[in-house]
Amino acid sequence: MSQPTPYFVRPTKRCLSDLGMGFPALELPLHQVEDALVAKAQQVPAEVAAGSAERIRAIKDRIWFKVKVSSARGAVTELDHAVDHGPEVAEAGAWWWMGAAGKRQEDSSNDFYRSLTAEVTRAGRGTGSTSSEHLLPADVDIRRLEAELAVQITLSIRRVVRKVIAASIKTGRACAATFTHHRIAALVRARDGEAYLAVTAEGFIDFRLIAVILGSVPHVAHSDWLPEPQGVFGINPEPGQITYSTMVSAASQAEIMEEFSGEDLSDL
Missing domain, CATH: 3.10.28 (Endonuclease I-creI)
Incomplete structure (x- = not known):
């Protein structure tokens, strides 16, 4: 994967909702919101470049990486520079996004990665694979980026x-x-x-x-x-x-x- 400069990871509206947050004031770029998991996610592009990032293996349709802070968990991906974006993404260099977040609850059906696996499996039913398309930035995320x-x-x-x-x-x-x-x-x-x-x-x-x-x-x-x-x-x-x-x-x-x-x- 090619790497953007500078590296930053934006949480989607879905991810912010998972974290119990809404959109902040427009003057604050989303990757700068005060949250430990969002802050940790900023390291993922560099970790991917260094080969030390951990992939979420259960998601088959595209590559997602794990983010961990204490019991908080998240899923980060890089948009395809050729097909996954409009001019706003390219102008801002907003290639990396955290699409979902939750809590690590080992041996529980509410565990984040277990729940995420079930979610993408249901979304991909009938395709022979998982589908994580719904975790990518939606129209509301692009409108927020435009406003920023x-x-x-x-x-x-x-x-x-x-x-x-x-x-x-x-x-x-x-x-x-x-x-x-x-x-x-x-x-x-x-x-x-x-x-x-x-x-x-x-x-x-x-x-x-x-x-x-x-x-x-x-x-x-x-x-x-x-x-x-x-x-x-x-x-x-x-x-x-x-x-x-x-x-x-x-x-x-x-x-x-x-x-x-x-x-x-x-x-x-």
């Missing part, structure tokens, strides 16, 4: 906007950050005892993302921003660029500078 990705993009944009503003406050010049297909620039300038901020965005054709950019500055309402199609402060927008300006308070500037007080801003 959207939140991560939003948080990343907000942080970059504030960082280029911090760099401009510190240096007194226009500062910019470039992504693969996007660019954000900011210039803070004092005038008549007040501070003005101009932000230029390039490559952001989705106005929902523009709203995220403008909403990234603390204590500034969306209605306080003015479009500057002809440019401002010597910034002349080029084709594909959008420039907005606003007044920015001392409190807003101080909050932004505090956020990046320990970071090197010289590369912007």
Whole structure:
């Protein structure tokens, strides 16, 4: 099996239910939920690469691996990179999933692996094999992944906007950050005892993302921003660029500078 980088294992909704948990806030990726078994599952991809992972032999239709912490047990698999995924999985690198969890209860019909064996056997009845397809991520798991990705993009944009503003406050010049297909620039300038901020965005054709950019500055309402199609402060927008300006308070500037007080801003 090929190995993703970085390695992480997401619990499915079914697995979280087995653990007595629901989906956490979108800001928290599922592989980071506070649970000992989920934390232990993060080691499985490396164990598979090293040849030390223990396979669940009773499941015949695809390869699943055991996860053990105290009496807690789980089942982890890697999606087939060729057929088992959509673009969201590939974008996030979410190849590894824990599909079920339970408790080790030796000599009991409620033992996790015994119950799991019975479950996949019933699901595969008439096929001549077991079926663990229902343990793979379902539509709700992919929708959750999509939502997480959207939140991560939003948080990343907000942080970059504030960082280029911090760099401009510190240096007194226009500062910019470039992504693969996007660019954000900011210039803070004092005038008549007040501070003005101009932000230029390039490559952001989705106005929902523009709203995220403008909403990234603390204590500034969306209605306080003015479009500057002809440019401002010597910034002349080029084709594909959008420039907005606003007044920015001392409190807003101080909050932004505090956020990046320990970071090197010289590369912007």
